[in-house]
Amino acid sequence: MQHLAVRHGLNPVDLRALQFLGAIDDDRTPKELGGYLEMGTGAVTALLDRLTRQGLLDRVRNPDDRRSVRIELTLAGIAVLGSVRAAYRGVLEGAVAPESLELFIDFTGRMADALRAAARSEEPEA
Template identity: 95%
Template sequence: MQHLAVRHGLNPVDLRALQFLGAVDDDRTPKELGGYLEMGTGAVTALLDRLTRQGLLDRVRNPDDRRSVRIELTLDAVAVLGSVRAAYRGVLESAVAPESFELFIDFTGRMADALRAAARSDEPED
């Protein structure tokens, strides 16, 4: 993953942040990103500042709560993620037999869903 990040002028944490932000259609908050990356507010702010300067994300006011900020990926960030996903897919296609590829993708998707559900059940209630 590091070489893919470097190819796009990013470090691995930057790329993980973009992947997290690009994994859902909804915008995320800095707090959600910090929780995912296990980073404090100062480190998240520095990360967001860096990615904003690189033109990869925008901070926008939450229309439902003007005190909070949402994070939106830019088209440049979407292009970076597309390139990274294509590289991952190429590696997978070369490692998994064509007749097993769709089964493998289905399995990994189900596994990811199960792991997310398990992680949510371990989170303390607010």
């Protein structure tokens, strides 16, 4: 992962942030990003400042609550993420036999869902 990050002028945490932000078709909040990356508010602010300067994301006022900010990938951020995903796919296709690829993708998707569900069940109640 580090070589992919470096290729795009990023560090591994920057790349993880882009992957998190690109995982769903909805904007995220700085708090959600910080929770995912296990970073405090100061570190998240520095990360967002850095990625904004690089043109990879924008902070957008939440139309439903102007006090809060949402984070969205820019076209440049989407392009970087697409390049990284293509590199991952190339590695995967080289490592898994074509006849097993669909089964592997299905398995990893179900595993990711199970891990997310387990993580949610371990979160303390508010």
